[in-house]
Amino acid sequence: MxxxxxxxxxxxxxxPKLQSIWHNLPTDKLVEPFTGGMAVALGLDPKSAILNDANVHLINFYQQVRKGLVIEHDLKNDAHYYYATRDAFNALIYDKKHKTKQAAAMFYYLIRTGFNGLCRFNNSGEFNVPFGQHKSIRYRNDFGEYKSQFTNWQFKHGDFARLKLEGDELIYADPPYDVEFTKYVAKDFVWDDQVRLAHWLDRHTGPVISSNQATKRIVSLYKDLGFKVKKLPAPRMISCTGERKPATEILAFKNID
Ligand SMILES: C[S@@+](CC[C@H](N)C(=O)[O-])C[C@H]1O[C@@H](n2cnc3c(N)ncnc32)[C@H](O)[C@@H]1O
Structure with a gap:
């Protein structure tokens, strides 16, 4: 899906790459500590899954989809309507009503309609992405299609290290990359977090796959812990000194032949 x-x-x-590995593993349980847009869980379709993210709004959205979210109000690609919804969403955050169906519906609308699909908050925790100026947007009102799939999956919100694991599950970890794009949540994912994550993954007794940007220090961090590290070209470009070239990413593996 x-x-x-x-x-x-x-x-x-x-x-596709992960599917070929997943089908040869002796487990049907997946843990994603950084599930984001959930592309991997939806692509691998595990029997059971723990899908976690530090972004409380994202996880509330998934939890509401699991309960059968249907959005009843208008979804309009209009700047005035966007900013009014953004204010209303921030008011819900302020009133601590952000774990509701209403907040989930607004969150979906804001991410679809805002600039580049970004999810960004200011230091006071307010959503501050500007209107996206998309030509057209195909909104979805009814998320019923996802409901049965989500029933066997658990959604959790918080820091990855708080997850309680059984030991034999596949962990696919896709943290904010080292150096680039570190502002997903109000608190940055800094180098100490990268180190903390690598050690946390190293303690897992089951299979582990971790993605990251192929910076020198990331490659050494995982290699020094005994992970197998594979470099692969990513389908996105990075701009160094004005010249655009494909970014190189790594996959670090543990307990996988
Ligand atoms: C690269 S994105 C994951 C993208 C995802 N694999 C996908 O396909 O959409 C990284 C995610 O990590 C989350 N995150 C940041 N710090 C975190 C932390 N300490 N614990 C758990 N999740 C965190 C962010 O909210 C973001 O959604």
């Missing part, structure tokens, strides 16, 4: 939202760093392009 297709991701419900466009999400920065989405890994739909990686799904």
């Amino acid at each position: 297709k991701p419900l939202l466009k999400w920065t760093g989405g890994k739909r392009w990686l799904v």
